[in-house]
Amino acid sequence: MRLGLGGIAALGVLPLIGAQRAMTADGPETFVYVSNAGTKDIYVLGMNRDTGELTMVEKAPVPGAEKTSLVSLPMALAPNKRFLYAQLRSEPYPVSTFSIDHTNGKLTHLDATPLVDQMAYINVDKTGKYLLGASYAGAKVAVYPIDARYLVKDKATQIIDTKPKAHCVSIDASNKHAYVPVLGADYVMQFKFDASTGMLTPNDPPTVATKAGAGPRHFIIHPNGKWGYLITETTATIGTYSIDEDKGTLTEVAFVDTGDYNQKDSAFASDIHITPNGNFLYGAVRTTSMLHGYKIDPEKGTLTGIGKWPTEKTPRGFNIDPRGKFLLAVGMDSASLTVHAIDQNSGELKSVKPYPMGKQPNWVEIVDRIHD
Structure with missing residues (x-):
């Protein structure tokens, strides 16, 4: 059941989320x-671009499975920002397609398609015609076609077995290469991607190794397409890689250490994002509930630490708004979201305000309103 603003206010949620100040005319x-x-x-929230203030719009249920979604509910946006995909990590592992109403931000559920397995991460290629997923529990990468209505088809284009704990699928700006960190194998798989067929083929070499026991987790690509960045879950390090423009292959440049690994237990580093202007990079560590910030060298792509800041308890996911002014982090164990302001000169973070979320919040997507 969806709740309108009146229903949410009746539950006492709206005053905690903010007031109408976040709204324009x-x-x-x-x-x-x-x-x-x-x-x-x-949770669908309206955001004030100047202050970062959030206002509740609605709570949209994700249907298709009786049980909860284990420890995460991954989402992905279509390239045109008009559709949102979300997968429940409980049987039958349905991925839902939602259309986004850009007048009010509300979601309309269009369809749910069972996938071959639960995915730790989903992504959509640059054409919007394929959904790619990495299965941590199932040790596989899968590609599913998306039809003209933006619905995920029920038959996979391709299913590839991996070593244990495939954790992410990242696609480069050319839409010709894909990267899959595999935590259990301590390497990143490199693929060529054919957007005309939706097929992945191993690149040469097919993998790029990290240090033993590092636990590669999430991989992202700099806005200029020249560098990629990998965060390792176990040791909480962040690596810079150069990307060959033609081949799409990775070459390790340098790693930085967050210092949050105690050499005994996993640091459980989680997510990594770059500001849209490419100046700053941030990574999250769950055991310490910290956000770590780095300045990106514009010539080499290497990282220089600028600070670390406390955030929500067990920050599994966060994201940065399209103007690079605010970082929004959610805490799995705090059931809350904090808006952090990003200093445009130094990259330092300043906590602005926390907001209550549902149970085990873990993924954040941010979309600018489209004016038709």
Whole structure:
């Protein structure tokens, strides 16, 4: 059941989320989507671009499975930002397609398609015609076609077995190469991607190794397409890689250490993002509930630490708004989201305000309003 503003206010949620100050005359210009694994829903929030203030719009249920979504509910946006995909990590592992109403940010559920396995990470290629997923529990990478209605088809284009704990699928700007960190194998798989067929083929070499026991988790690509960045879950390090423009292959440049690994237990580093202007990179570590910030060298792509800041308890996911002004982090164990302001000169973070979320919030997507 969806709740309108009146229903949410009746539950006492709206005053905690903010007031109408986040709204313009025509409504918010930016919308935030937070998935909650424990309550199988997506919070839709309006965002004030100047202050970062959030206003509740609705809670959209994610249907298709009786049980909760284990420890995460991954989401992915279509390239045109008009559709949102979300997968429940409980049988039958349905991925839902939602259309985004850009007048008010609300979601309309269109369809749910069972996938071959639960995915730790989903992504959509640059054409919007294929959904790619990495299965941590199932040790596989899968590619599914997306039809003209933006619905995920029920028959996979390709299913590839991997070593244990495939954790992410990242696609480069050319839409010709894909990268899959495999935590259990301590390497990143490199693929060529054919957008005309949706097929992945191993690149040469097919993998790039990290240090033994590092636990590669998430990989992202710099806006200039020249560098990629890998965060390792176990040791909480972040690596810079150069990307061959033609071949799409990775070459390790340098790693930085967050210092959050105690050499005994996993640091459980989680997520990594770059500001849209390419100046700053941030990584999250769950055991310490810290965000680590780095300045990116514009010539080499290497990282220089600028600070670390406390955030929500057990920050599994975060994201940065399209203007690079705010970082929004959610805490799995705090059931809350904190808006952090990003200093545009230094990259330092300043906590602005926390907001209550559902149970086990873990994924954040941010979309600017489209004016047709």
